[in-house]
Amino acid sequence: MANPLLGLITDRIVDAGGRAILGETLEWLGAEHLLAARAATPSVAQSITTAAVNAREAAAVAAGVDLLGTNPTPTNIQAGLSTIEEKSLGSIAKSGSRRIEGMLGYAEPRPRPLGHGRARIRAGIRDRFRRCGRAVDLVHTGVGNSYVSRIAPTLKVSANLATCRLAEGQIDFDASTAFTGEIPAEDLADDLVLTICDIAGGTASWGEILGEGDEVVSRFGAAL
Amino acid sequence: MAPAKTRNEPTPAWRSYGAVALNPTDNVATVLRAMAAGETFIVRIGAQFTDLTAVEPIPYCHNISLRAIAKGSGILKYGTSIGQADTPIAQGMHVHVHNITSLRARAKA
Numbered sequence: 405m406a407n408p409l410l411g412l413i414t415d416r417i418v419d420a421g422g423r424a425i426l427g428e429t430l431e432w433l434g435a436e437h438l439l440a441a442r443a444a445t446p447s448v449a450q451s452i453t454t455a456a457v458n459a460r461e462a463a464a465v466a467a468g469v470d471l472l473g474t475n476p477t478p479t480n481i482q483a484g485l486s487t488i489e490e491k492s493l494g495s496i497a498k499s500g501s502r503r504i505e506g507m508l509g510y511a512e513p514r515p516r517p518l519g520h521g522r523a524r525i526r527a528g529i530r531d532r533f534r535r536c537g538r539a540v541d542l543v544h545t546g547v548g549n550s551y552v553s554r555i556a557p558t559l560k561v562s563a564n565l566a567t568c569r570l571a572e573g574q575i576d577f578d579a580s581t582a583f584t585g586e587i588p589a590e591d592l593a594d595d596l597v598l599t600i601c602d603i604a605g606g607t608a609s610w611g612e613i614l615g616e617g618d619e620v621v622s623r624f625g626a627a628l
Numbered sequence: 629m630a631p632a633k634t635r636n637e638p639t640p641a642w643r644s645y646g647a648v649a650l651n652p653t654d655n656v657a658t659v660l661r662a663m664a665a666g667e668t669f670i671v672r673i674g675a676q677f678t679d680l681t682a683v684e685p686i687p688y689c690h691n692i693s694l695r696a697i698a699k700g701s702g703i704l705k706y707g708t709s710i711g712q713a714d715t716p717i718a719q720g721m722h723v724h725v726h727n728i729t730s731l732r733a734r735a736k737a
Contacts, residue, residue, distance in 0.1 A: 433732045434710065461732060484658070484689035486703075486723070487730035490710040546689075564689075 406544040406563035406579045407497035412593040413542070413600070414500030425508065426499040430464075430475060432457050434489025435496045442504045451507040483547050483564075498544060540604050548574055552611030559603045560611065561596070574616075576609050645670040645677060647692060651707035652676070656691040656723045663692070683720040691723040703728050 414424040432439060436457040443449035476485040485491050541553040543560045548571045552558040562568050563579040577599050581587040603609050610616075646669030649657035657671050663682040671680045671694065686692045691705070697717040702709040711728040721727070 434730075435708070438708070481725055484687065484691065484724075486691065486725050486728055487711040488732055489708070489730060490705060493706045493708055493710065566688075 406546075406561045406582065407494045409563065409579050409582050409589055409592055409596065410498040410542055410544055410561065411500040412589060413596055414498065415502055416593065416597065418500065418502045424500070426496070428495065429457060430460050431488070431492050431495040433461055433492050434487070435492035438493075439496055439499065439504060442502070444503050444505045448504060448506055452504070455507065479547055498542075540600055542600070545575070550574075550611075550616045552609075552616040554617065557603045557609055558611045559600060559609050574610050574614070576603065576611075645672045647671040647680065649673045649694060649705070651704070653707050654704045655694050655697055655701075656703055656705050657694055658689060659686045659692055660689075662686065662688045681720050682722075683718060684722055686722050693717050693719055693721045693723050695719050697723075 414426075417424050426439075432452070436453045440449040440452045443452060475488055476491045480491060485494075541556040541558040543549060543551060543558055545560055545562050546564050546567065548562070548567050549560065559576045560574060561577040561579050562571070562575045563582050565580040568575050568578040568580045577596055579592055579596070582589050582592050646661060646663065646667075647657040647659045649671065652674040654673065657673065657680070659682075663669065663686040665682060665684050668679055668681040670677050673694065680692065680694065682692060691703075696719050697703065697713045699713050699716050701713050703711050703713060703723060709731070711730045713727060714729055715727050717723060717727055
């Protein structure tokens with residue numbers, strides 16, 4: 405439920421003239437048709453399905469890696485995710501609903517700033533190492549995750565009630581009320597925007613306080 | 629955060645259903661609490677509500693079948709396929725890695 409919440413944030417950022425970047429192309433497998441349908445041009449749509457997703461899928465198959473054993477991870481599977489398609493469909497909900505303007509390659513710098521009102525979504529491979537100039541890295545986690553970006557303040561959001569209770573000192577934004585329906589998602593998005601502004605303004609996130617890291621180079625295989 | 633609820637307020641809708649499917653075409657739903665075998669609860673399917681009985685234990689946040697699914701048929705969630713059934717799946721069963729398989733990025737045998 406935190407994924408669609410982040411989707412609301414993405415739409416707000418884009419509507420305000422900002423730019424959002426969706427990473428982890430491997431987690432588009434099975435959902436790429438939904439992203440491609442939002443592409444600004446046929447070539448962007450093709451780059452989503454061909455350059456990003458199919459190439460990654462072919463590389464995994466060629467490397468003899470069966471995603472069944474690695475993604476979803478054993479932790480994801482225990483938490484209820486069954487297949488990469490199921491994980492992807494949740495994952496791309498983070499991208500919101502706005503038009504996708506382009507695709508960035510690995511470590512490719514962002515394009516020149518956009519004029520006011522010319523909102524765009526940029527989609528690309530493994531945003532984590534890209535010199536994209538983003539202000540904040542939003543990470544959604546179901547069962548907790550010690551990843552923190554080395555180049556951008558990282559804010560962790562979870563909607564899993566048990567995780568929010570157990571990992572109170574890791575989750576920066578407790579979205580569990582979106583899961584239970586206690587608070588409408590739009591209201592929760594208002595709160596999350598304030599938290600993002602706090603972190604972007606210098607307030608330390610839990611990851612910074614705890615010195616978390618776990619930045620890894622893109623690879624196929626199990627995440628340890 | 630959440631305003632304090634008074635005793636006279638109606639029960640919020642979220643307390644009344646135990647599983648949710650976001651798209652009306654879905655053949656699985658996600659349980660919002662762990663379900664015991666034989667437990668009957670309300671499922672929200674899109675904007676509709678219906679009763680469902682778990683025929684086996686369903687762990688928290690896992691998928692349950694909304695209707696019988698034939699072997700080889702697609703498992704539909706969010707209105708899209710998330711894999712296919714390896715065995716026939718009856719209504720109310722746990723739908724997970726033991727009885728469905730991804731159709732993507734499979735290494736060649």
